[in-house]
Structure formats: structure tokens, C-alpha cells
Amino acid sequence: MRALITSVYVFLYAPIALVVLFSFNAGRNASEFTGFSAQWYGKALANPFLVTALQNSLIIALVSATLAAVFGTMAALGLERLGARTRAIFDGLLAAAIVVPGVVIGIATLVALVAVFGAINPAIAALWPGDRPPQLGLGYGSIIAAHGLFTMALVTMIVKARIATLGRDIVEASADLYATPFTTFRDIVLPQILPSVLSGFLLAFTFSFDDFIVAFFVAGSKTTLPIYVFASIRRGVTPEVNAIATMVLVASLLLILISRLLMRDKTQKSPAGE
Amino acid sequence: MALTMTAKRRLVTTALLAPASVWLFVFLVLPFIAMVIFSVGERGPAGGYQAAFTFAQYANLPARAAAYWNTLLLAPVGAFFCLVVAYPTAYYLAVKASPRHRLLLVSLVVVPFWTSLLVRTYAWMYILGSRGIPNLLDMIGIADVRLLNTPGAVLLGIVYGYLPLMIMPIYVSLEKLDRRLLEASADLGAKPVSTFFSVTLPLSLPGVMTGVALVTILLLGEYLIPQLLGGGKVFFIGNALVDLFLQSRNWPFGSAIAVTLVAIVVVVLMVAMRIAWRISGTRQVDLI
Numbered sequence: 001m002r003a004l005i006t007s008v009y010v011f012l013y014a015p016i017a018l019v020v021l022f023s024f025n026a027g028r029n030a031s032e033f034t035g036f037s038a039q040w041y042g043k044a045l046a047n048p049f050l051v052t053a054l055q056n057s058l059i060i061a062l063v064s065a066t067l068a069a070v071f072g073t074m075a076a077l078g079l080e081r082l083g084a085r086t087r088a089i090f091d092g093l094l095a096a097a098i099v100v101p102g103v104v105i106g107i108a109t110l111v112a113l114v115a116v117f118g119a120i121n122p123a124i125a126a127l128w129p130g131d132r133p134p135q136l137g138l139g140y141g142s143i144i145a146a147h148g149l150f151t152m153a154l155v156t157m158i159v160k161a162r163i164a165t166l167g168r169d170i171v172e173a174s175a176d177l178y179a180t181p182f183t184t185f186r187d188i189v190l191p192q193i194l195p196s197v198l199s200g201f202l203l204a205f206t207f208s209f210d211d212f213i214v215a216f217f218v219a220g221s222k223t224t225l226p227i228y229v230f231a232s233i234r235r236g237v238t239p240e241v242n243a244i245a246t247m248v249l250v251a252s253l254l255l256i257l258i259s260r261l262l263m264r265d266k267t268q269k270s271p272a273g274e
Numbered sequence: 275m276a277l278t279m280t281a282k283r284r285l286v287t288t289a290l291l292a293p294a295s296v297w298l299f300v301f302l303v304l305p306f307i308a309m310v311i312f313s314v315g316e317r318g319p320a321g322g323y324q325a326a327f328t329f330a331q332y333a334n335l336p337a338r339a340a341a342y343w344n345t346l347l348l349a350p351v352g353a354f355f356c357l358v359v360a361y362p363t364a365y366y367l368a369v370k371a372s373p374r375h376r377l378l379l380v381s382l383v384v385v386p387f388w389t390s391l392l393v394r395t396y397a398w399m400y401i402l403g404s405r406g407i408p409n410l411l412d413m414i415g416i417a418d419v420r421l422l423n424t425p426g427a428v429l430l431g432i433v434y435g436y437l438p439l440m441i442m443p444i445y446v447s448l449e450k451l452d453r454r455l456l457e458a459s460a461d462l463g464a465k466p467v468s469t470f471f472s473v474t475l476p477l478s479l480p481g482v483m484t485g486v487a488l489v490t491i492l493l494l495g496e497y498l499i500p501q502l503l504g505g506g507k508v509f510f511i512g513n514a515l516v517d518l519f520l521q522s523r524n525w526p527f528g529s530a531i532a533v534t535l536v537a538i539v540v541v542v543l544m545v546a547m548r549i550a551w552r553i554s555g556t557r558q559v560d561l562i
Contacts, residue, residue, distance in 0.1 A: 001366055008363045012386050012437065015397035022400075071293040078290030081283070090291070093298045099543060100302075100536060101495020103512045107519055107532045108305035111312050111323075149301045152294060181286075203388070210390040213497050213512070217519065226392050233396055233502065237403060245393040256388040260381060 016249065023242035040243035050244065053228035057209055060140060060224060064147040065204035071148075072155025072204075073197050076163055077189075079156070097153035106217030109146045113138060113218070138220025146214045151204030155197070162196035163189075195262045202259035206252050306536075313529035321523030331530035338531060341514040344500070346538075348425070348510070349493035352432035353440070353486050359433060360440035360485065365474075367441070368448035380445065387438035395502050398431050402503070423505030431499040436492065440485040447481025448474070479553045487546035491539055511535050 026035035044050055075094075079087055097105075117136045125133040166189065174184040212226035219227060225248060232241045316326040335342075363383070371379055386394065400406055402421040411419050421427055451474065459469040497512030506513075511531060518528030 001362070001370060004362055005366045008359060008437075009382065011359075011434070012383070015401055015434070016386070016389075016394065019393070019397045019400060071297060074290045075294035078287050078294075081287040081290070090295075093302060097298065097302055099491060099539060101492070101512070101539065103495045103497055103515050104309075104532050104536055105302075105305075107515060107528065108309045109301060110519065111525065111529060112301075112305035112308035114322075115308055115312075145297075145301050149297060152297060156294065206388055210388075210392070212392050216516070226390065229390075229392055229396070230498075233392075233399065237396075237400055237405070241396070242400075245390075245396055248390050248393050252389045253385065256385055259388075260384075 019242050020246045020249070022239060023246040025239055025242075028239060040239040041247075044240050044243045044247070047240075049223070050225075050228060053223045053225045056140075056222055057225040060143050060147065060215075061205045061208035063140075064144045064151060064208045065201050067144070067148050068151035068155050068204040069197055069201035072152045072200060073159050073193070075152070075156045076159035076193075077185075079160060080163060094153040094156055097149050098157070102150070102211070102213040103217075105146055105149065106214040109142060109214075110138070110217045113142050138218055139222050142218040142220065143215050143222065143224065146218050147204075147208040147211060150214075151207055154207070155200035155204055158200040158203070159193055159196050162193050166192055199259045199262045202255050202262070206255045206259070209255075210248070210252055309529045309532055312526050313533050315526040315529075317524050317526055321525070323525045326526075331527045332534075334527060335530065335534065338511075338514045341509045341511045341531075344509055345494060345496075345511045348428060348432070348500075348508070349490050349496075352429055352436070352493055353489040355429060355433045356436050356440040356489050357482065357486060360437055360444055361482070363437075364441045364444035364448055364478075364481075368445050368451070369474075383438050383441050383445075385438075391435055392498055394435060395431050395498050398427070398434060399502050402427050402430075422503065423507050425504070425508050427503040428500050428508045431503040432493060432496070435499060436489045439492070440489050443484035443488070444478060444481040447478045447484075451477050480550060483546060483550045483553060487543065487550075490546075491542055494539055494542065495535065 021033065023040055024036050024038065025033050026037035026039070027033075075090075079090060082090065121133075121135050124135070128134070170188055171184060174188050175181075179187070210226060211224075212230055215224045215227060216230075223231075229241070229244055229248065232238075232244065312323050313331055314327050314329065316324045316328060316330070318324040367376060367379055367383070399422065402408075404422070407421060408419045411417075455473050455477075456469055459473050460466075464472070495512055496510055497516060500508050500510040500513055501516075504510075504513075515528055515531055515535070518524045518531065
């Protein structure tokens with residue numbers, strides 16, 4: 001049994017470790033470690049396309065995760081107050097946002113936005129007084145919208161699960177002591193759900209930062225980090241790609257670590273984080 | 275104040291739900307409707323879409339039969355292989371591991387799932403590629419081994435990518451299991467093996483069901499793993515969709531395929547929930 005478990009952990013971590021190891025390889029050879037060097041990191045970071053892609057990814061992840069955390073938390077709080085039927089419809093839509101494959105979300109968003117832009121852009125052009133009318137197109141906005149859909153649903157699920165474990169009695173006690181609903185929310189509910197909100201935010205950020213397939217469809221001419229990595233992989237496996245891959249890995253590892261520390265505070269019993 | 279308490283309460287509820295409702299409507303419901311409309315349209319002369327009402331795209335679906343076949347075969351098979359590795363791991367974590375190390379061990383299983391699937395799949399490309407294992411085999415005299423771009427490579431990538439997602443629900447269901455049942459079974463003279471098959475396994479079935487359903491559903495829409503490890507030879511529905519939308523620009527046909535993919539996901543989900551209800555005997559099933 002022990003041997004089996006050990007091999008599962010080796011299976012999970014050895015491939016990643018190999019990529020990290022060879023990102024420090026001095027030589028170009030992918031199967032022979034010829035010496036330690038950080039040169040590939042320098043090469044990667046000196047590449048302006050990579051830096052732009054990284055910036056794009058950070059902006060998109062930050063905005064979509066913030067929107068997801070705020071709107072998702074609001075939705076989780078609002079759902080509590082709904083009647084059973086409306087709530088079921090809402091729950092169904094949220095589940096759909098999570099279950100529908102990313103590839104379909106990407107396509108549906110692309111198709112809808114192209115149709116909408118096709119209708120609006122000529123109208124703008126007709127009404128615009130100057131020579132160069134602004135045209136709506138794919139880019140930051142479309143990626144944020146598509147990422148926000150999934151991550152908002154994710155945050156709602158996480159915060160909803162946390163709210164379900166809250167003691168009703170403490171909320172009622174607060175009301176009995178003449179606290180206004182807002183005061184009760186600020187002093188009683190918010191402090192208790194805050195860790196799950198933050199953890200939801202970080203998971204949303206991680207998802208957006210790592211997502212390839214949704215962005216692939218709706219990015220337009222923008223390049224995100226995963227799109228850049230994907231394109232480099234198709235050009236060939238090089239130590240530089242290993243270095244970029246390692247940096248992506250370290251970034252998401254840090255985020256997930258912080259997220260799990262936050263979750264552990266309040267929800268000792270569910271290490272699944274789901 | 276003109277507002278009564280109930281009116282005010284209703285106003286707050288509406289305000290709380292407004293952004294999420296708008297988002298779900300504009301970026302989920304509307305796009306889905308648009309996709310269905312596109313799927314009954316025609317391909318424009320320069321690619322893209324031209325308005326029409328025809329079921330020609332759906333009639334043309336058999337042209338991509340290979341993608342459906344690969345997806346519908348490899349998704350459940352991949353989920354099954356995941357299960358084979360995941361169950362003993364989850365069992366060890368929940369039942370055998372010392373409580374002191376349990377949290378750390380469980381975290382170590384979960385963490386990879388939240389790191390980039392692209393990078394994790396790339397790692398296998400690296401290992402299976404000509405400069406990886408085949409190169410090492412070449413050194414000891416076994417030449418011309420091809421591992422990358424085979425169905426086996428895709429399956430390996432699937433197990434690697436989705437193992438954490440399979441382990442977690444099984445672990446949770448095993449962890450909730452009341453230890454006294456196991457002791458009672460042992461006290462009544464059952465051998466460990468028969469305790470496992472008559473107590474532990476049936477009680478962990480809901481977790482197994484959740485894991486299999488989750489992994490299968492995610493695999494149905496997979497693109498990266500067959501793309502990177504199958505090299506265009508092992509084609510999933512997701513790969514067909516990328517091809518139709520971003521390369522050959524046949525949007526109506528792509529939309530029709532996407533609609534069928536959603537239909538397949540819904541059917542799988544419903545079957546899974548039906549089975550889960552039967553297993554657990556209640557309607558309280560959380561698949562997500």
C-alpha cells in the first residue's frame with residue numbers, strides 16, 4: 001500500500017520537477033543536464049512578447065477575479081433571501097456556468113460578441129462625426145466577461161457553502177439586540193465569510209491566470225500568458241519554455257497556497273476546498 | 275420612510291442578485307441562444323456565418339464522427355483509469371494515513387489540480403517526446419520508440435491531469451465514513467476484505483460517482499491534452515471545435531457540434547445524478 005501511495009506522489013510531482021530542473025540546465029539538450037544556469041530565465045524575461053502576455057494575464061485575472069468575488073459574494077448573500085423556485089433557477093444557471101465545457105463557453109461568447117459587434121459597429125460608424133469611429137472588438141473585455149462567468153459561479157458556490165454553516169442563532173441574537181440588518185452584516189456575517197470570499201478570489205485569479213481554452217477563442221489580437229506558452233510549445237520544446245513554465249507554476253502555486261491557508265482557518269473539516 | 279420592511283427587503287435582495295443575473299444572462303444565456311441560431315445558419319462565402327434556417331449542419335455531423343468516437347471512448351476510459359489509481363490513494367489518505375500527516379498529504383494531492391494544466395501536460399510532452407524517454411531507450415539500444423502522439427499518451431495525460439479531481443470526492447466520502455461500522459463489522463467476525471466489500475466500498479460509492487461524473491464531464495470538453503499529447507492524431511470534439519472556429523472558419527458547423535457537446539454533457543450529468551440518487555437513496559446529491 002505504501003509503495004503504491006509513494007508512486008502516486010512521484011507520478012504527480014516528478015514530471016513537474018523535471019521541467020523545473022531542466023529550466024536551470026546550462027545546455028540546450030533536453031535529456032542531459034550539463035550544468036546549472038539561470039540564463040533561460042534571463043532570456044525569457046528579456047522577451048517583450050512574453051512580458052506583454054504576462055501583463056495582459058495579470059490585468060485580466062485581477063479584474064475578472066475582483067468582479068467575480070464581489071458579484072459572487074453578493075449573489076451568495078442574495079440567494080439566501082430568495083424563494084425556493086427562483087433560487088432553483090439561479091442555482092441551475094450557476095451550475096451550468098461551471099459544468100458547460102470551457103471550449104463551449106469560449107465559442108458561445110465569441111459567436112454572440114461577433115454578432116453584437118457586427119450590429120453595433122456600423123451604427124457607431126454612421127453616427128460618429130470624425131473620420132475614425134471607435135470600433136468594438138474582442139480583447140480584455142471579452143476575456144474578462146468569459147472568465148468572470150465561470151469564476152463568479154465558483155465564488156458563489158464557495159461563499160454559499162460557508163453561509164450554510166453559519167449559525168442562524170448568532171444573526172438572530174444580533175437582531176434581538178437591536179442591531180440594524182447592515183450592522184449585523186458588517187459585524188457578524190462579513191467577518192465569518194471573509195476567508196471564503198478571499199479564497200474564492202484567489203481561486204478565481206488562479207483559474208483566470210491559467211485558463212487557455214476560453215481565452216483562445218475570445219482573446220482577439222490580445223495574447224495572454226497561457227496563449228503565449230501554448231504558441232511557444234508548438235514552436236518546439238526549449239529550455240526557455242521550461243523557464244516560462246516554471247514561472248507560471250510558481251505563480252499559481254503561491255496563489256493556491258495562500259488560498260488554502262485562508263480556507264484552513266475556518267473550514268477544518270473540508271480539505272477538498274470544494 | 276415610505277418603504278415598508280418587506281419592500282425594502284425585496285429591494286436589497288434584488289440589488290444583491292442584479293449583477294450576477296445580468297452577467298449570467300448576457301454572457302451565458304444570450305451566447306447560448308446565439309450559438310443555437312448560428313447552428314441552423316449557413317457558412318458565408320468567406321467563412322464565418324450567413325443567416326439561414328437549415329439543419330444541414332446537423333446532418334453533416336457524421337463528417338466529424340472520429341472526434342465524437344474518440345471523445346466518447348477516451349473520456350469514460352480515462353475516467354476509469356483515474357478511478358483505478360485514485361481509489362486506493364483516497365482509501366489510504368482517509369483510512370490508513372496517520373492523522374498527523376493527513377492534511378499535508380491531502381494538500382499535496384489537491385495542489386497540482388490548481389496549477390496550470392497546460393504546463394502539466396507540457397511536462398509529459400517533454401518526457402514522452404523524442405528527446406525524453408525514447409532518447410534514453412535509444413542509449414540502451416532500443417531504437418525508434420514512439421510514445422508521443424499516441425492514444426496511450428493521451429490517456430496518460432488524462433490520468434495525470436485529472437487524478438486530483440478524482441481523488442478528492444472519494445477521499446471526502448471515505449473520510450466521513452463512521453469508523454465504528456468498520457469495528458462492528460470486524461467484531462462480528464468479518465475478514466478485512468469482506469468488511470471492505472460489504473461496508474467501506476458501498477458507503478464510498480457516492481464519492482466514486484461524483485468523481486467519475488466530474489472527470490468524465492470535464493474530459494468531454496478537453497482540448498489541450500489531445501492537442502499536445504495526441505498531436506492531431508487523437509482528435510477530441512474540443513479539437514474539432516478549435517479547428518472549425520479558428521482555422522477553417524466554418525462557424526455554423528462548429529456551433530452545431532458545440533450544441534451537441536452541451537447535449538452530451540447534460541445527458542451524462544443527468545444519468546450520473548440518477549445513479550447517485552439511487553446509490554445514496556436521497557435527493558441530496560452535490561455533484562458540484
